[in-house]
Amino acid sequence: QQPVQSPQAVILREGEDAVINCSSSKALYSVHWYRQKHGEAPVFLMILLKGGEQKGHEKISASFNEKKQQSSLYLTASQLSYSGTYFCGTEARAGGTSYGKLTFGQGTILTVHP
Amino acid sequence: DARVTQTPRHKVTEMGQEVTMRCQPILGHNTVFWYRQTMMQGLELLAYFRNRAPLDDSGMPKDRFSAEMPDATLATLKIQPSEPRDSAVYFCASGLGITPSSYEQYFGPGTRLTVT
Numbered sequence: 001q002q003p004v005q006s007p008q009a010v011i012l013r014e015g016e017d018a019v020i021n022c023s024s025s026k027a028l029y030s031v032h033w034y035r036q037k038h039g040e041a042p043v044f045l046m047i048l049l050k051g052g053e054q055k056g057h058e059k060i061s062a063s064f065n066e067k068k069q070q071s072s073l074y075l076t077a078s079q080l081s082y083s084g085t086y087f088c089g090t091e092a093r094a095g096g097t098s099y100g101k102l103t104f105g106q107g108t109i110l111t112v113h114p
Numbered sequence: 115d116a117r118v119t120q121t122p123r124h125k126v127t128e129m130g131q132e133v134t135m136r137c138q139p140i141l142g143h144n145t146v147f148w149y150r151q152t153m154m155q156g157l158e159l160l161a162y163f164r165n166r167a168p169l170d171d172s173g174m175p176k177d178r179f180s181a182e183m184p185d186a187t188l189a190t191l192k193i194q195p196s197e198p199r200d201s202a203v204y205f206c207a208s209g210l211g212i213t214p215s216s217y218e219q220y221f222g223p224g225t226r227l228t229v230t
Contacts, residue, residue, distance in 0.1 A: 002156070032218065041205060041221035042157070087157060091217075101170060102219070104157040 005105035022088030118222035137206030145211035
């Protein structure tokens with residue numbers, strides 16, 4: 001079942017912050033975040049494996065609340081280059097093993113204006 | 115700079131024709147995924163392989179789609195016969211898949227398929 005992302009779209013000015021949420025109805029093993037620019041392939045941003053884990057990538061960070069089956073992506077001091085569609089990919093728990101099978105959310109379109 | 119490559123990049127074909135898409139994963143990656151992306155359905159997993167063995171193809175229409183890995187450097191996705199509803203961008207992705215922390219997927223540039 002597809003995770004739900006919110007908001008569907010967000011418009012920012014350079015320097016502003018944004019939060020993108022990803023919520024699943026299933027118990028999660030991991031959450032992945034990808035960014036896709038128009039006409040290009042999705043690009044990996046980060047993976048979160050443990051409940052409560054937070055990771056950072058430049059001014060983009062993410063958290064994972066295992067109990068709530070939710071993850072949030074934080075973009076601070078946004079830059080023009082942050083524009084694109086952000087996807088979360090969730091990996092459901094399946095015993096003790098995992099092969100990285102992801103189910104992607106519908107995406108959040110982020111537009112950053114000068 | 116290691117990358118996933120896909121051919122062809124664009125394909126226009128008539129309904130009923132066979133379509134074959136090819137993917138060369140990053141050397142050393144042991145997991146390969148096929149995704150389809152449309153505006154309506156988003157990014158859907160069609161099939162994936164680990165060490166060339168198919169692990170899951172439940173996302174694929176079995177009657178017309180088939181996916182194979184004849185060797186470690188080549189993955190193929192075939193549609194026969196193709197239908198207009200198959201029009202989409204098809205992505206191949208590869209990953210190391212050795213430990214959970216290395217499960218990031220690297221996407222190829224995609225094949226844009228148009229079936230008329």
